Amino acid sequence: MTEKELQELDFEKVVVTIEESGNKNDYYYYKYDLNENCVLMSNESDEVVGNRWYVYEYDMGIKIDSADDVDLLISLFGKWSKTI
Numbered sequence: 001m002t003e004k005e006l007q008e009l010d011f012e013k014v015v016v017t018i019e020e021s022g023n024k025n026d027y028y029y030y031k032y033d034l035n036e037n038c039v040l041m042s043n044e045s046d047e048v049v050g051n052r053w054y055v056y057e058y059d060m061g062i063k064i065d066s067a068d069d070v071d072l073l074i075s076l077f078g079k080w081s082k083t084i
Contacts, residue, residue: 005067
């Protein structure tokens with residue numbers, strides 16, 4: 001997926017400065033809170049190759065590279081949260 005697709009899916013951009021990371025450059029990634037316990041996070045901007053972004057959910061071991069799949073997951077979590 002592209003960075004633009006992450007933005008269209010309302011992912012929050014998180015900037016990490018040199019001071020925070022100790023790296024040579026600032027970088028950023030995107031995150032989306034599905035609920036209190038489940039967060040989707042993208043790969044970091046300095047690791048993106050060919051404008052290909054991925055989304056991870058580390059606790060479940062999920063890696064998604066399709067904006068359609070991410071959109072479906074967000075929709076499902078929204079639906080599930082209304083039933084609880």
